[in-house]
Amino acid sequence: MNLDALQDAVVNFAHEREWEQFHDAKNLCMALASEVGELNAVLRWVRNDEVDAALADPRRKSALRQEIGDVAILLILLCARMGTRLDAAVIEKLELNTHKYPADKARGLPEDPGNTP
Amino acid sequence: MNLDALQDAVVNFAHEREWEQFHDAKNLCMALASEVGELNAVLRWVRNDEVDAALADPRRKSALRQEIGDVAILLILLCARMGTRLDAAVIEKLELNTHKYPADKARGLPEDPGNTP
Amino acid sequence: MNLDALQDAVVNFAHEREWEQFHDAKNLCMALASEVGELNAVLRWVRNDEVDAALADPRRKSALRQEIGDVAILLILLCARMGTRLDAAVIEKLELNTHKYPADKARGLPEDPGNTP
Amino acid sequence: MNLDALQDAVVNFAHEREWEQFHDAKNLCMALASEVGELNAVLRWVRNDEVDAALADPRRKSALRQEIGDVAILLILLCARMGTRLDAAVIEKLELNTHKYPADKARGLPEDPGNTP
Numbered sequence: 029m030n031l032d033a034l035q036d037a038v039v040n041f042a043h044e045r046e047w048e049q050f051h052d053a054k055n056l057c058m059a060l061a062s063e064v065g066e067l068n069a070v071l072r073w074v075r076n077d078e079v080d081a082a083l084a085d086p087r088r089k090s091a092l093r094q095e096i097g098d099v100a101i102l103l104i105l106l107c108a109r110m111g112t113r114l115d116a117a118v119i120e121k122l123e124l125n126t127h128k129y130p131a132d133k134a135r136g137l138p139e140d141p142g143n144t145p
Numbered sequence: 146m147n148l149d150a151l152q153d154a155v156v157n158f159a160h161e162r163e164w165e166q167f168h169d170a171k172n173l174c175m176a177l178a179s180e181v182g183e184l185n186a187v188l189r190w191v192r193n194d195e196v197d198a199a200l201a202d203p204r205r206k207s208a209l210r211q212e213i214g215d216v217a218i219l220l221i222l223l224c225a226r227m228g229t230r231l232d233a234a235v236i237e238k239l240e241l242n243t244h245k246y247p248a249d250k251a252r253g254l255p256e257d258p259g260n261t262p
Numbered sequence: 263m264n265l266d267a268l269q270d271a272v273v274n275f276a277h278e279r280e281w282e283q284f285h286d287a288k289n290l291c292m293a294l295a296s297e298v299g300e301l302n303a304v305l306r307w308v309r310n311d312e313v314d315a316a317l318a319d320p321r322r323k324s325a326l327r328q329e330i331g332d333v334a335i336l337l338i339l340l341c342a343r344m345g346t347r348l349d350a351a352v353i354e355k356l357e358l359n360t361h362k363y364p365a366d367k368a369r370g371l372p373e374d375p376g377n378t379p
Numbered sequence: 380m381n382l383d384a385l386q387d388a389v390v391n392f393a394h395e396r397e398w399e400q401f402h403d404a405k406n407l408c409m410a411l412a413s414e415v416g417e418l419n420a421v422l423r424w425v426r427n428d429e430v431d432a433a434l435a436d437p438r439r440k441s442a443l444r445q446e447i448g449d450v451a452i453l454l455i456l457l458c459a460r461m462g463t464r465l466d467a468a469v470i471e472k473l474e475l476n477t478h479k480y481p482a483d484k485a486r487g488l489p490e491d492p493g494n495t496p
Contacts, residue, residue, distance in 0.1 A: 029232045030147050041239055044248045050255055050307045053209065054188045054196045058306040058405075060216070061412035064181040065299010071171045072292040073284045073489035076426040079171045083227060092170065093229055096220060097238025099177070100231055103217055110200060112210055114217055115146045121214025122158055131161045138167055138424040167424045171292075175423040178295035182416010189409040190372040190401045193309040255307040263466045264381050275473055278482045284489055287443065288422045288430045294450070298415040305405045313405045317461060326404065327463055331472025333411070334454055334465055337447060344434060346444055348451055349380045355448025356392055365395045372401055 031115050038104045056106045063102060067095035148232050155221045173223045180219060184212035265349050272338045290340045297336060301329035382466050389455045407457045414453060418446035 029037075042051060070092045074082045083089045107114045129139065146154075159168060187209045191199045200206045224231045246256065263271075276285060304326045308316045317323045341348045363373065380388075393402060421443045425433045434440045458465045480490065 029236065031151075031232075034148075034232050034235055037239060038235065041242065045246060045251045046253045047256065049253070052193055052196050053200055054191060054193050054409075055306055055309075057185050057188055058302050058409055058412070060181050061185050061409070062299045062303040062306055064177050065296045065302065068174050068178050068292050068299065069296040071174055072289055072296055074171060075289075075428075076169055076171050077428065079169050083170055089227065089229075093227065093234050094238055094241070096223060096229075096231070097234040099216070100220055100235045101238060103213060103220070104235070106213060110206065110209065112206075112213075114213070115148075115151050117210050117214040118151055118155065118217045118221070119146065121211055121218060122154060124211070125158065129162060134162045136163045136166070139164065172423055172426075175288075175292055175295070175419050178292070179416045179420040179423055182413045182419065185409050185416065186413040189406055189413055192311075192406075194311065263470065265385075265466075268382075268466050268469055271473060272469065275476065279480060279485045280487045281490065283487070286427055286430050287434055288425060288427050291419050291422055294415050295419050298411050302408050302412050305408055308405060310403055310405050313403050317404055323461065323463075327461065327468050328472055328475070330454060330457060330463075330465070331468040333450070334469045335472060337451055337454070338469070340447060344440065344443065346440075346447075348447070349382075349385050351444050351448040352385055352389065352451045352455070353380065355445055355452060356388060358445070359392065363396060368396045370397045370400070373398065 031113070035104050035108060035114070038101050039108050041101075042105060051105055051109060053106060053109055056102055056109065060099065060102045060106070063095065063098040067092065067099060070095060148230070152221050152225060152231070155218050156225050158218075159222060168222055168226060170223060170226055173219055173226065177216065177219045177223070180212065180215040184209065184216060187212060265347070269338050269342060269348070272335050273342050275335075276339060285339055285343060287340060287343055290336055290343065294333065294336045294340070297329065297332040301326065301333060304329060382464070386455050386459060386465070389452050390459050392452075393456060402456055402460060404457060404460055407453055407460065411450065411453045411457070414446065414449040418443065418450060421446060 042048060070088065071079060071082065083092065104114055107117065159165060187205065188196060188199065200209065221231055224234065276282060304322065305313060305316065317326065338348055341351065393399060421439065422430060422433065434443065455465055458468065
């Protein structure tokens with residue numbers, strides 16, 4: 029499905045329930061914090077070296093995919109509310125990151141050198 | 146841009162920097178918590194009744210759009226890592242929510258009745 | 263209850279369940295993201311001008327207080343794991359903030375001037 | 380320092396800057412999402428088996444302790460706003476968890492059986 033059709037489906041779902049009244053940008057940001065919290069619950073006690081095995085279980089994988097869906101729905105609603113597009117936001121940020129993390133300098137290093145002694 | 150091309154651009158960006166070594170599903174979830182935290186910083190002290198005016202300022206709007214980009218990039222990387230697609234996750238969750246929140250019962254009510262006395 | 267006794271109670275609770283094996287600093291940070299997400303769920307659809315009224319309802323207030331408890335328990339476990347103390351972390355940060363936000367300059371302004379055009 | 384004195388120091392810091400106007404319960408929850416995001420940034424790319432070594436570096440440990448301080452300050456402000464106490468919230472939640480996770484049944488198992496197939 030292309031992104032326009034996806035955004036239409038999400039916006040329409042909220043509209044049918046008259047949820048626009050709750051969905052200003054501030055509330056949607058808070059809801060994103062809430063849903064990303066649920067996403068973090070899925071793997072919080074799973075060690076890095078056990079993650080691939082854990083996600084080989086269809087129930088765990090489905091739980092994580094559902095949380096991804098929740099986060100993406102809120103992101104799309106926030107973009108719609110702001111009159112912007114999710115793909116435009118991604119492309120704009122990739123371009124900024126291309127300058128911030130030149131491939132030849134950033135290669136193999138974590139993205140947060142400020143936190144990396 | 147369609148979602149396949151967008152995912153390719155994001156995955157390629159990380160690949161050029163050899164960041165796959167950091168990007169297992171657990172670390173990407175933690176990074177999502179971090180970036181959604183930055184997104185929440187933008188409007189945390191802005192009241193609901195001032196949000197639209199605050200986002201009429203191009204600098205504030207750009208700050209929020211950049212954080213949306215960061216969150217979306219990580220979501221796309223997480224989907225790629227799991228061998229799933231962002232649009233499939235959204236459509237699957239919309240279908241689940243259609244049953245969880247029937248339009249005729251959910252209309253005009255907040256989405257979290259459990260938290261709403 | 264003083265903070266030493268509180269930390270002992272929390273650490274002992276986890277110890278009785280042999281949960282130290284899950285509670286390294288990384289996992290505790292992820293768990294904090296999860297619990298702060300639940301905390302954000304409580305008021306996400308409540309507008310600023312309705313918050314005091316919403317918290318006058320004992321069930322809503324109790325829901326929020328329980329989430330505060332969850333977050334605080336994880337913070338205390340993280341401090342214990344790091345061999346540091348919660349009160350020391352607070353006092354250290356207050357001192358840093360005293361320099362970052364001098365009272366005569368910060369008075370009446372939001373704390374995040376970078377996000378405030 | 381005891382918790383009453385700690386809460387007084389935190390509340391007084393905010394009062395001297397006239398920040399009560401920003402600090403309703405909703406905004407403080409959002410600010411908690413933001414600061415827990417910063418806390419998650421510190422270890423997001425560090426694997427579980429490297430966490431102890433990473434925190435042996437005084438700069439990394441100090442970075443994490445500062446974020447703990449930020450989160451705790453906001454928790455204390457939220458308690459003060461609600462007319463409740465942080466230690467009371469912790470003790471109340473420990474009691475609830477004692478029933479939810481009986482020691483003889485929960486021993487050695489992760490805390491989120493719902494997410495654990």
